[in-house]
Amino acid sequence: MNLVLETKNINKHFLKPKDFHVLKDISFSVKKGEFASIMGKSGSGKSTLLYILSTMDTEYTGSLYLNNELITGKNHQELSRIRNKYVGFVFQFHYLLSEFSVLENVMLPAKKLAEKSHQEIEFLAMEKLKMLDIDKLALQRASRISGGEKQRVAIARALINNPIILMGDEPTGNLDSRNADNVFNIFKQLKEEQGLSLLIVTHDEDFAKKTDRIIQMEDGRIVS
Amino acid sequence: MTNWPVILNIAKTHLLTKFKSTLTAALGVTFGIASYITLVSFMTGLNTMLDDLILNQTPHVHLYNEIKPTAKQPVALYDDVQQSFQFIHSVKPKQNQKKIHNALPILNYLKEDKNVKGATPQARAQIFYISGSNELGGNLIGVDIMEEVKLSNISDYIVNGKPEDLKNSDSGILLGAGLAEKMSLKIGDRVQVSTVKGDLFPLKIVGIYQSGIADIDNSQSFVNLKTVQRILGETQNYITDINIKLNVIENAPVYSKKLSSLFSITATSVNEANAQFETGTNIRNLITYAVSITLLIVAGFGIYNILNMLIYEKMKDIAILKATGFSGKDVQLIFMSQAMIIGIVGGLLGLVLGFIFSVLIDHASFKTEALPTIDTYPVSFSISYYVIGIVFALISTFIAGYLPSNKARKIDPVKIIRGT
Ligand SMILES: Nc1ncnc2c1ncn2[C@@H]1O[C@H](COP(=O)(O)OP(=O)(O)OP(=O)(O)O)[C@@H](O)[C@H]1O
Ligand SMILES: [Mg+2]
Numbered sequence: 001m002n003l004v005l006e007t008k009n010i011n012k013h014f015l016k017p018k019d020f021h022v023l024k025d026i027s028f029s030v031k032k033g034e035f036a037s038i039m040g041k042s043g044s045g046k047s048t049l050l051y052i053l054s055t056m057d058t059e060y061t062g063s064l065y066l067n068n069e070l071i072t073g074k075n076h077q078e079l080s081r082i083r084n085k086y087v088g089f090v091f092q093f094h095y096l097l098s099e100f101s102v103l104e105n106v107m108l109p110a111k112k113l114a115e116k117s118h119q120e121i122e123f124l125a126m127e128k129l130k131m132l133d134i135d136k137l138a139l140q141r142a143s144r145i146s147g148g149e150k151q152r153v154a155i156a157r158a159l160i161n162n163p164i165i166l167m168g169d170e171p172t173g174n175l176d177s178r179n180a181d182n183v184f185n186i187f188k189q190l191k192e193e194q195g196l197s198l199l200i201v202t203h204d205e206d207f208a209k210k211t212d213r214i215i216q217m218e219d220g221r222i223v224s
Numbered sequence: 225m226t227n228w229p230v231i232l233n234i235a236k237t238h239l240l241t242k243f244k245s246t247l248t249a250a251l252g253v254t255f256g257i258a259s260y261i262t263l264v265s266f267m268t269g270l271n272t273m274l275d276d277l278i279l280n281q282t283p284h285v286h287l288y289n290e291i292k293p294t295a296k297q298p299v300a301l302y303d304d305v306q307q308s309f310q311f312i313h314s315v316k317p318k319q320n321q322k323k324i325h326n327a328l329p330i331l332n333y334l335k336e337d338k339n340v341k342g343a344t345p346q347a348r349a350q351i352f353y354i355s356g357s358n359e360l361g362g363n364l365i366g367v368d369i370m371e372e373v374k375l376s377n378i379s380d381y382i383v384n385g386k387p388e389d390l391k392n393s394d395s396g397i398l399l400g401a402g403l404a405e406k407m408s409l410k411i412g413d414r415v416q417v418s419t420v421k422g423d424l425f426p427l428k429i430v431g432i433y434q435s436g437i438a439d440i441d442n443s444q445s446f447v448n449l450k451t452v453q454r455i456l457g458e459t460q461n462y463i464t465d466i467n468i469k470l471n472v473i474e475n476a477p478v479y480s481k482k483l484s485s486l487f488s489i490t491a492t493s494v495n496e497a498n499a500q501f502e503t504g505t506n507i508r509n510l511i512t513y514a515v516s517i518t519l520l521i522v523a524g525f526g527i528y529n530i531l532n533m534l535i536y537e538k539m540k541d542i543a544i545l546k547a548t549g550f551s552g553k554d555v556q557l558i559f560m561s562q563a564m565i566i567g568i569v570g571g572l573l574g575l576v577l578g579f580i581f582s583v584l585i586d587h588a589s590f591k592t593e594a595l596p597t598i599d600t601y602p603v604s605f606s607i608s609y610y611v612i613g614i615v616f617a618l619i620s621t622f623i624a625g626y627l628p629s630n631k632a633r634k635i636d637p638v639k640i641i642r643g644t
Contacts, residue, residue, distance in 0.1 A: 051638045056547060077551050084549020091641060095544045099241045109548045111230045157548065 002032040004197040010062035024220045033195040037208040040217030046201045055079045088158030092170040098143035128156040148179040168200040235561035252526035253570025260516035261578025267512045269602035283467030285480040290490040327463035342375040346465040347452040354416040355407040362443035366452030385431025397427040401434035402442035527624035543640035556633035563625020571617030
């Protein structure tokens with residue numbers, strides 16, 4: 001079986017302000033090329049789970065596997081590298097470095113990875129921008145483009161190192177329905193053309209219905 | 225594995241977009257370093273000048289006969305009374321001559337010695353200067369003037385006339401500047417000196433001597449060795465003092481002990497004679513460094529504040545960098561680089577500015593009666609101040625940058641992204 005991501009009995013507590021069992025026995029997996037969405041009421045723990053899966057949050061019990069490799073227990077330095085190389089992350093709020101150009105924002109994770117030359121990276125970044133139809137904005141400052149454009153830049157940045165999985169925390173939450181459809185189509189296209197795995201948290205029922213699988217969360221548990 | 229080009233590129237972008245803050249921080253360092261360089265150059269210049277003022281007039285080793293009680297009283301030599309108590313009242317120094325009794329052999333010995341750069345004989349005499357009705361006490365030093373010129377910079381202190389004039393004149397005198405003023409005498413005039421015994425001798429003023437130390441200038445004059453011997457009615461071997469310059473001044477204390485026991489004579493080294501000057505030098509150095517370090521600490525706080533502010537503003541950027549795969553160490557290096565760039569640029573500017581200030585001071589006119597050889601402020605130029613300055617700058621910016629950047633390293637991206 002070709003699992004890109006797998007969790008076994010992940011539990012997490014918030015200790016402050018009082019002990020709160022936010023994630024309860026989360027065990028699930030995402031197959032290669034699968035487009036899965038996570039739904040659930042506000043406060044059910046979706047974002048919390050996603051931060052753990054993206055290796056940013058290490059305070060949990062249970063185990064996390066990426067590409068069948070145990071991630072849990074690795075040190076921060078290794079986790080940074082894994083995040084850099086294998087995980088693409090798109091936030092609800094399009095977090096870009098506002099002082100850098102669009103192109104530089106997209107290139108940055110690849111420059112950090114340092115597996116390719118500057119020219120190759122620039123070429124790849126331009127390709128991603130073209131694919132997302134924002135190549136005209138490449139040299140604009142990231143602070144001077146619209147919200148929908150920023151979201152697409154963030155997707156291009158998440159894709160620059162050809163990750164094995166793309167995670168998104170309500171990436172369409174701030175977009176109008178036309179832009180949201182646009183982003184969905186891009187995800188769909190990435191899955192079909194490049195076999196990318198996707199795990200997207202969303203409140204948008206229409207969006208979720210179009211994905212391969214809906215993971216439903218309730219009170220810190222996966223219910224279906 | 226650190227990816228420097230990326231880190232430096234991000235650091236550079238941060239610095240350039242916050243150019244005003246960067247400039248403020250860098251100028252803080254510049255100001256601190258420039259002040260340090262200027263202060264230390266000026267203070268050291270001053271120290272050297274003051275030390276030279278004394279050292280040039282102080283021989284490394286000074287040989288003379290001191291009048292003091294015999295250390296071993298005769299009774300101690302007398303075996304019969306060794307078992308009993310000995311009471312000696314009213315111990316007085318033995319009638320002793322000021323003359324160094326074996327001066328010529330000592331001089332010969334010193335001429336052969338490789339440690340010695342040169343030794344000059346002197347004959348001192350207590351006299352009165354008489355001009356008209358004025359009578360002033362003082363002393364006359366008989367010297368071999370050309371030897372003195374070679375070994376000390378006495379010629380710097382001859383403000384009127386030339387050393388050669390003294391050499392060529394049997395009854396010439398280099399009169400102390402204070403004396404000349406008190407008695408309204410100038411070159412070419414005559415002055416009478418009277419010995420303690422009352423004999424009068426006319427001398428012709430061939431030059432004025434001004435050491436810058438009032439006590440000396442008000443009492444001391446130079447004549448030829450022979451002149452003093454003649455005035456005192458003594459022979460050619462009447463020598464009261466021998467001044468020795470060594471090749472290595474640091475050897476003075478040891479060498480002086482050696483001579484003292486070798487020739488049973490009093491020998492003082494420059495260190496004993498001028499112990500207080502080192503104290504002065506040390507205190508001036510202490511002040512210089514205290515002021516400079518204070519300035520650098522102030523500059524360091526500037527950097528610390530600005531980086532703290534920057535990190536606070538860039539919280540979101542830090543979270544993004546970490547979320548996209550930059551490690552805590554990378555983030556720390558980004559902010560450390562900014563601190564170090566500020567330190568290096570500010571520090572180098574400070575060196576240049578400090579140098580310019582030093583040159584300006586060095587060219588500023590500074591004329592004073594007391595220091596005839598000085599006409600601009602003394603400034604010491606030494607590469608070591610500049611090395612210390614830049615090292616100072618780097619250390620203080622490193623410390624100022626370390627604390628905030630360490631905070632940036634520890635920032636939890638999840639917290640920022642959640643917005644709490
Ligand atoms: N740092 C924290 N300390 C304590 N409790 C927290 C913390 N962060 C989140 N929580 C709580 O954990 C629960 C899950 O939060 P989470 O953000 O994962 O919800 P969510 O499913 O993403 O909700 P939404 O759909 O509104 O984004 C919430 O009840 C929240 O109040
Ligand atoms: Mg959420």
